[in-house]
Amino acid sequence: MVTAQAFCKARKKLNPEVFESLNRLLQQQIDCFGLRQKWRGLRVLAVDGSTVHLPLESTMATFFGSHSGFPMARLSTLYEVADGQTLHSLIVPLTVGERDCAHLHLEHLPADSLTLFDRGYPGHWLFALFAQQQRHFLMRLPCGYNAQVKAFLHSGQVEDTQLFVANHPEARLFCSEAGVDPASQIELRLIRVELANGESEVLLTSLLDREAFPAEVFAELYHRRWGIETDFRRLKQTLTLDNFSGRSVTAVKQDFHAAQLLKNLALLMQHLLQPVIEQRHKGRKLRWKVNFTQGVSRLKNTLVELLVVLVLTVALRSLKGRLRMNGLALLGLAVLCGFVLVRAVGFHHVDQLISMDFARLPFNFWFENAGLFLIAVNALWLAGRDSAPRPAAVRPFQR
Numbered sequence: 001m002v003t004a005q006a007f008c009k010a011r012k013k014l015n016p017e018v019f020e021s022l023n024r025l026l027q028q029q030i031d032c033f034g035l036r037q038k039w040r041g042l043r044v045l046a047v048d049g050s051t052v053h054l055p056l057e058s059t060m061a062t063f064f065g066s067h068s069g070f071p072m073a074r075l076s077t078l079y080e081v082a083d084g085q086t087l088h089s090l091i092v093p094l095t096v097g098e099r100d101c102a103h104l105h106l107e108h109l110p111a112d113s114l115t116l117f118d119r120g121y122p123g124h125w126l127f128a129l130f131a132q133q134q135r136h137f138l139m140r141l142p143c144g145y146n147a148q149v150k151a152f153l154h155s156g157q158v159e160d161t162q163l164f165v166a167n168h169p170e171a172r173l174f175c176s177e178a179g180v181d182p183a184s185q186i187e188l189r190l191i192r193v194e195l196a197n198g199e200s201e202v203l204l205t206s207l208l209d210r211e212a213f214p215a216e217v218f219a220e221l222y223h224r225r226w227g228i229e230t231d232f233r234r235l236k237q238t239l240t241l242d243n244f245s246g247r248s249v250t251a252v253k254q255d256f257h258a259a260q261l262l263k264n265l266a267l268l269m270q271h272l273l274q275p276v277i278e279q280r281h282k283g284r285k286l287r288w289k290v291n292f293t294q295g296v297s298r299l300k301n302t303l304v305e306l307l308v309v310l311v312l313t314v315a316l317r318s319l320k321g322r323l324r325m326n327g328l329a330l331l332g333l334a335v336l337c338g339f340v341l342v343r344a345v346g347f348h349h350v351d352q353l354i355s356m357d358f359a360r361l362p363f364n365f366w367f368e369n370a371g372l373f374l375i376a377v378n379a380l381w382l383a384g385r386d387s388a389p390r391p392a393a394v395r396p397f398q399r
Contacts, residue, residue, distance in 0.1 A: 019257035026264055027087055037082035046116040046228040047105055049076040049098040055247045063249050065094035076101035078108055079228040084267045091256045099123060109135050116225040124166040128180035130206060138205040138222060149202055152190045159191045159215040161208060193219045235259060238293055266295045332374030
């Protein structure tokens with residue numbers, strides 16, 4: 001029986017980046033199977049931030065910072081609007097601003113994407129970074145953002161394409177710190193949106209093609225950004241993120257990234273099962289949907305098995321066409337995954353069985369190392385095969 005002390009000691013060795021790597025692996029598989037949805041040829045993403053209360057420990061306040069005497073951390077996510085998947089997530093100290101987090105998300109943007117931002121993000125350095133990396137964005141601007149925006153609102157125009165420059169010294173300083181040219185001129189498109197209450201809001205986008213992207217489509221598109229707001233609510237309420245299972249910085253990061261992975265897996269299952277449910281209940285008056293909370297509850301008991309299947313799937317895809325040369329390695333991987341599954345089950349009689357001795361060593365030792373041994377043998381065989389001298393090609397005699 002594993003004691004709480006042993007569990008905590010082992011948990012300290014688990015790097016939170018493991019969950020981030022697994023999530024990247026999951027997103028790659030979703031891409032490979034063509035499950036992404038697009039809007040006019042572009043994947044629609046959103047970036048937003050939030051905060052979360054942390055356990056009342058001095059180490060939390062020292063590392064993450066505090067607000068009104070309570071330890072808090074800043075959260076930021078890169079979110080796929082169509083399917084709710086979190087592509088990249090951050091939990092950082094409060095001193096790191098939301099726009100700084102947006103900078104960190106940039107390297108994870110797919111090439112064929114459009115990113116939505118609210119009015120807390122606009123800045124010339126961010127416009128320049130998107131132009132530099134050839135990515136597209138749509139963001140809401142404060143009505144008093146600068147003289148150009150004020151003049152556009154007073155003009156009565158529905159849309160206009162203008163050059164934006166960093167005139168303010170602080171804006172030029174931010175550009176230099178972000179690694180972009182402070183003197184750069186960026187051509188962007190202003191769009192007016194009339195709200196139901198009679199007020200106007202201004203949207204700014206890098207999509208300049210008025211035929212492919214007419215002005216009237218952007219109001220509904222920007223409204224889709226609301227999905228990331230409900231995603232934070234799902235994370236905090238349904239997955240009870242603020243009820244952390246540990247009181248160390250590492251434990252907080254583990255819980256956050258594990259919750260993101262669990263949420264992504266549950267949403268993927270929901271997305272795949274929805275057509276089945278609709279077909280099964282197509283004769284009913286109301287549209288039936290998968291219950292996310294129930295899905296998460298069921299998934300918690302099968303998460304380890306799913307991760308093992310995911311690892312095996314990736315291994316098989318990477319070894320496509322080379323299975324004969326890597327047969328021992330695949331067998332070793334299967335044995336290793338079987339060991340992980342057995343340990344994850346943790347039944348009392350299973351623990352008793354693997355603790356029995358064989359040749360003066362416990363079954364646990366043989367079971368754990370057999371897979372590693374097979375993988376090592378396969379690797380040594382491949383290394384010897386590649387280093388063995390090959391006979392020189394014999395050229396035909398020519399007169």
